Amino acid sequence: MNDNNPNDPFDELMRRSLHEEADRIEPSDALPEIRARAHAQRSAARRPWLLTAGLAAAGTAAAIGAFTMLNGPDNVADDGDAVAGSTTTATGAPETRVPSVASVTPEPSQAPTQPPPTSPSAKTAGPTESGVPEPAVKSTVVPVYWLGQQVGAQKESAARLYRTWAKVSGRPAEQAVRIMTTKQPSDPDYYSVWRGAALNTVTRSNGIVTVDFKQLPKTNLDADLAKVATQQLVYTVQGALGDAGGTRVQVTEQGRAAGKLFGQVDTSQPMSRAQATEVQAFIWVTAPDDNTVVTTPVKVTGIASVFEAQVNWRIVSVKTRAVVAQGAANTSEAYKFAPFAFSVTKLPPGTYTLEVFEISAGDGTITSTDSKSIVVR
Structure with missing residues (x-):
């Protein structure tokens, strides 16, 4: 704009053009569109x-x-x-x-949440x-x-x-x-x-x-x-x-x-x-867990399907490799998967391997062993 000549025809023409352009603009509320975009992002x-x-x-x-x-x-x-x-x-x-x-x-x-509204082409949780x-x-x-x-x-x-x-x-x-x-x-x-x-x-x-x-x-x-x-x-x-x-x-x-x-x-x-x-394993020890700290008496439970309903067990010292305790226990029923339980007393503090197994009736070999590492305090 020319400040020295307020009646300049060029300035007057520019003012009229700007006013006419502004009159064509119709302002609208953009807030709903912004909210919709944000909701769509959260929904996705x-x-x-x-x-x-x-x-x-x-x-x-x-x-x-x-x-x-x-x-x-x-x-x-x-x-x-x-x-x-x-x-x-x-x-x-x-x-x-x-x-x-x-x-x-x-x-x-x-x-679990309620699925947000989706377009017809979107997949749902149904x-x-x-x-x-x-x-x-x-x-x-x-x-x-x-x-x-x-x-x-x-x-x-x-x-x-x-x-x-x-x-x-x-x-x-x-x-x-x-x-x-x-x-x-x-x-x-x-x-x-x-x-x-x-x-x-x-x-x-x-x-x-x-x-x-x-x-x-x-x-x-x-x-x-x-x-x-x-x-x-x-x-x-x-x-x-x-x-x-x-x-x-x-x-x-x-x-x-x-x-x-x-x-x-x-x-x-x-x-x-x-x-x-x-x-399924014929013998598994269900307690104690592997690497469990226990106190005596050590209570042992498990599930087994064994000959004549008998499982054998032994406690081996990790330090000396010597068998420090051994014995046998019975399941509640022979030739079927059934629970067994026994307790081991008088174990001195130390780290041991608990082994539960079956002795083959045919050749006397050890079979179906499950073992757990235990620490006695």
């Missing part, structure tokens, strides 16, 4: 059912962090002797004790092609099965199933499988061949539980070991669901048929639970 962050490639890895990490182990460090799944509540073991033997379970607050990603996800819980105890070398077996690769317990929050079966595939058991005698597997979802529909993996283990095993390793998954899933044998388990990879699991097991059809005598 809360949608665990949106299985995009970017969110899948983050969802797995959040789910693995949701569980805590009983009586042990964060990176192991500890052994236990009973599941919370009135129930039976995976083989039908009655439990004798119930562990106390502290309340655990679930991670935000696992807390039924999927594979079925319905199990309900999330605040805190519960689930069984997790592991492999253990079968002492006295003719084949070096012979293995049997051993059960431990873990406290979880979120979806019980899903968390149990995550432990089985990513964690190490506290007992060094137990192991898993599911390393390298990445779980996607566990859903149920029409009497079948579908366990879908982003990636299955690439390990090839011999036929016998592959069967037991597959039953490790079946027993863990059914145990976490509280269904000892009725629900068949279908294994898929990224929603499709998985082919031969471990190079041996056909996954084209749902798998049923094998008989306990075919895959």
